[in-house]
Amino acid sequence: MHIREEQRERHTLAVLVDNEPGILARIAGLFSGRGYNIESLTVTDVSEDESVSRITIVTSASPATLEQVIAQLDRLVPVHKVVDLTAAGPHVERELALVKVKGTGDHRIEALRLADVYRARVVDATTTSFVFEVTGGTDKIDKFVELMREVGLIEVARTGIVAIARGTEAA
Structure with a gap:
């Protein structure tokens, strides 16, 4: 029986998080602990009072894996919102x-x-x-x-x- 390997697609995720020590390590750990690769990672403060940061992550994954990554990111406590910019439309x-x-x-x-x-x-x-x-x-x-x-x-x-x-x- 031939098992078809799932096609990997490149996606850009925007993740809004509380600006607190250790959040980037937790997100990177989520990816590495499950064998997901981060192709690009940028972080910046986006709120006037420096309480919220935006993390932009580029990764390649199958649709099922990507869905799992987004769900796991959403469950992290300091994460406010995860948006798959690639799936959301023009960016x-x-x-x-x-x-x-x-x-x-x-x-x-x-x-x-x-x-x-x-x-x-x-x-x-x-x-x-x-x-x-x-x-x-x-x-x-x-x-x-x-x-x-x-x-x-x-x-x-x-x-x-x-x-x-x-x-x-x-x-």
């Missing part, structure tokens, strides 16, 4: 990366040309290197980093994905 996702590239001669010119095409800003420069800031979707950043490998990539630092639903509704 905007962005990421920021700092990309350090060595550059002299023709490689320097090519790095600057590519940065212009990708709308990357030079945020630091020396006579032998650049640090570019690039924002956009994950695919854009992946491609920019791949191209910079060819001209002298030194190092990459990425923020992880932030996302927000389109329209007038809040997560």
